[in-house]
Amino acid sequence: xxxxxxxxxxxxxxxxxxxxxxxxxxxxxxxxxxxxxxxxxxxxxxxxxxxxxxxxxxxxxxxxxxxxxxxxxxxxxxxxxxxxxxxxxxxxxxxxxxxxxxxxxxxxxxxxxxxxxxxxxxxxxxxxxxxxxxxxxxxxxxxxxxxxxxxxxxxxxxxxxxxxxxxxxxxxxxxxxxxxxxxxxxxxxxxxxxxxxxxxxxxxxxxxxxxxxxxxxxxxxxxxxxxxxxxxxxxxxxxxxxxxxxxxxxxxxxxxxxx
Ligand SMILES: C[S@@+](CC[C@H](N)C(=O)[O-])C[C@H]1O[C@@H](n2cnc3c(N)ncnc32)[C@H](O)[C@@H]1O
Numbered sequence: 001x002x003x004x005x006x007x008x009x010x011x012x013x014x015x016x017x018x019x020x021x022x023x024x025x026x027x028x029x030x031x032x033x034x035x036x037x038x039x040x041x042x043x044x045x046x047x048x049x050x051x052x053x054x055x056x057x058x059x060x061x062x063x064x065x066x067x068x069x070x071x072x073x074x075x076x077x078x079x080x081x082x083x084x085x086x087x088x089x090x091x092x093x094x095x096x097x098x099x100x101x102x103x104x105x106x107x108x109x110x111x112x113x114x115x116x117x118x119x120x121x122x123x124x125x126x127x128x129x130x131x132x133x134x135x136x137x138x139x140x141x142x143x144x145x146x147x148x149x150x151x152x153x154x155x156x157x158x159x160x161x162x163x164x165x166x167x168x169x170x171x172x173x174x175x176x177x178x179x180x181x182x183x184x185x186x187x188x189x190x191x192x193x194x195x196x197x198x199x200x201x202x203x204x205x206x207x208x209x210x211x212x213x214x215x216x217x218x219x220x221x222x223x224x225x226x227x228x229x230x231x232x233x234x235x236x237x238x239x240x241x242x243x244x245x246x247x248x249x250x251x252x253x254x255x256x257x258x259x
Contacts, residue, residue: 001097001125003070005116006050008195008207010073012174014051014081015163020111026057028239029108029141032254035241036139036233041105045133047126047142048095048113052078052088058108059087066104070094096125103135109142112250115213118188120224123216127228134257140230142253149249150189150215154180165197173198187215218244221253230255 006013033040042064046055049067051074059065065088069075075090082088091098095109095117107130117123130140145154159178164171175196182189191211196204216224222232236252237244244251 001094003094005209005211006069006071007073008209009176009193009211010051010071010077011165011197012161012163012176012195013074013077014053015165015174016161016176020053022053022057024239025110026054026061028252029054029058030061031239031241032141033106033139036254036256037106037137041135041138043104045100045104045107045130047098047107047109047130048116049078049090050074050111050113052081052090054108054110055088055090056082056085059085063087065089066091066100068093068095068098096122096129098129098133100133103133104138105135106139106141107134109140112143112145112213114142114144114221115216116211118212118214120220123221123224124228127224127230131229131257134259136257136259138257139233140225140253140255140257143250144216144221144253145213146244146248146251147187147215147217148247150182150187150213151184152247153249154189155182156180167200170200172200175204182215189213189215218251221251225253225255229258231258 044063044065046067049055049069052067055065055067067090117126157180161176163174165174177194179192193209195207225232233254233256237248
């Protein structure tokens with residue numbers, strides 16, 4: 001199994017997500033460790049780690065990190081973002097079939113990476129792998145975009161982003177056009193993206209990429225976790241562990257690997 005996505009977008013991912021508060025997200029992760037584990041784990045897997053922003057923060061907080069992602073371009077950015085860090089091991093692997101050299105105390109998967117598992121068999125394969133590589137009672141934390149977000153926020157919207165990329169001290173323009181299409185029947189949401197990278201000679205290089213996310217209900221995810229050996233510890237609507245509400249856009253799952 002291999003994943004082919006996040007190639008055109010990798011270069012601009014951090015720029016367009018600059019406003020995301022990964023520090024507060026990391027605070028939530030550590031609060032979940034304190035809430036659900038007897039002691040904080042030492043070794044963590046950041047599954048679908050992308051450009052490694054969370055991996056880097058958690059390494060900085062003292063954890064040994066493994067970052068798995070299926071996109072070589074995203075991992076190249078992660079290596080650039082983190083520099084040489086002996087506490088991080090990056091692996092280019094698929095979420096559905098990854099292999100580690102041993103078990104870890106917790107697996108985290110942030111920012112709707114689980115929605116990229118577009119078939120129920122893929123979701124099951126991924127949860128089975130996670131269970132396999134967790135210590136007994138190890139914690140699995142992930143978040144997904146909610147049905148409300150797919151139906152109401154993403155829908156058939158289009159977005160434009162504009163910014164500048166720092167290329168060795170020279171700032172070059174970049175422009176991204178993004179079109180969504182959500183089909184309620186299949187619950188698949190496609191994102192068609194075109195990125196226009198400004199070059200030093202004033203020309204633009206165009207790169208196109210299509211991504212697909214699947215909308216899962218809370219019940220489907222809870223069942224998939226239970227079917228793959230997990231006990232669901234909680235489903236939250238935010239970093240404060242509050243219950244999800246009707247208009248919650250991101251749901252946070254915490255599950256324990258029963259072994
Ligand atoms: C929305 S990004 C999130 C990245 C990162 N977790 C973060 O918090 O910024 C989704 C990531 O999932 C990865 N991904 C999607 N499907 C995958 C798969 N089947 N196997 C491995 N990685 C996958 C993409 O390459 C991308 O880096």
